[in-house]
Amino acid sequence: MPDSTTDLLERPADEVADGDVADVQPDELVAADLLVEEISIDGMCGVY
């Protein structure tokens, strides 16, 4: 993995995965959000 990806650690997440939340307890969603955060680097070509 390129070391330059660590620069992205300072960037806020720009995408949050969509999901079917109807059958999920709110506290579970919060916990899952706390465990995994996702971002896409599409459109960041040239940044590194």
Place this chain on the structure above:
Amino acid sequence: MTDFDLDAAWQLHPQVSVRPERFGALLYHFGTRRLSFLKSPALLTVVQSLESEPSARSACARAGIGAPDLPAYTRALARLADSQMICGRTAA
């Protein structure tokens, strides 16, 4: 988010690189160009042991995930599966 089969065999996607960090780990998928932050060292342990464990459930057990925390970790794994960071493991 799709249902996640906790009793199935999973593995880290071959195109994913893992970089351990103090907060957990950074996953980078070279195919989708996506980054996922694992914000728990225990979740990193789960992900790293998926390949050697017969199921995601046993990987969670190996990482010391207790029953109260299992739903949250299951949803975290489901999210990683949705983003193709992990994938189902087929028998060789």
